[in-house]
Amino acid sequence: MGDAAKKLPRIEINEKFCKGCSICVDFCPTDVLEMKGAYVTVKDLDACTRCQLCDLRCPDFAIQVFD
Ligand code: SF4
Numbered sequence: 825m826g827d828a829a830k831k832l833p834r835i836e837i838n839e840k841f842c843k844g845c846s847i848c849v850d851f852c853p854t855d856v857l858e859m860k861g862a863y864v865t866v867k868d869l870d871a872c873t874r875c876q877l878c879d880l881r882c883p884d885f886a887i888q889v890f891d
Pocket residue numbers: 837841842843844845846847848849863864881882883884885886887
């Protein structure tokens with residue numbers, strides 16, 4: 825299976841809930857996320873392993889990872 829066929833996860837960030845604490849950035853083991861202004865954004869979706877740590881550790885339910 826080539827890279828073109830690789831199915832990427834979907835990361836949803838709810839900016840209404842995100843308070844920019846960067847906990848998810850710190851917990852992500854593969855450096856997928858980064859802070860941009862007041863919110864978190866996805867920097868490198870390709871590196872996401874779907875480990876769900878960001879989703880589990882966010883205190884505000886602001887980030888969700890879908891397979
Ligand atoms: S842990 Fe949650 S509230 Fe904190 S920056 Fe990440 S998405 Fe936003």
